[in-house]
Amino acid sequence: MNITISHSSKEPIYQQIIDQIRHQILIGAVRPGDPLPSIRQLARDLRVSVITTKRAYEELEREGLIRSVVGKGSYIAPGNTMDTLREQRISQLRCRLQQLVEEAAELGLSREELITWVRQCDCGEDQES
Structure with missing residues (x-):
């Protein structure tokens, strides 16, 4: 290791x-x-x-x-240590996402705007044109 x-x-x-x-x-x-x-x-x-x-x-x-x-x-x-670890990380990600949604709302941004931004992110996946 x-x-x-x-x-x-x-x-x-x-x-x-x-x-x-x-x-x-x-x-x-x-x-x-x-x-x-x-x-x-x-x-x-x-x-x-x-x-x-x-x-x-x-x-x-x-x-x-x-x-x-x-x-x-x-x-x-x-x-299932890999599954356990994956589930823990997903839970942490959901928490961070909730914090981002709340912060965006404080700034007057809608969820739809955030969703648009997520769709525009280059996450290493093939983007639909």
């Missing part, structure tokens, strides 16, 4: 670790049952505190994305 952190980022290091492991799960680079580096080994590799890596692993475990076994290490959780 390749994790790269940026000490100059505004995002906390533990969050960078979480985000990168989530991404690895989402793209299928790691699969259920795959082992993760030990907390100490990852801290050593990234040159960060053991507390930082422990916090990241604890959060991932709370989300059900990894499982830790005392004396054996941490593993990608069995089951």
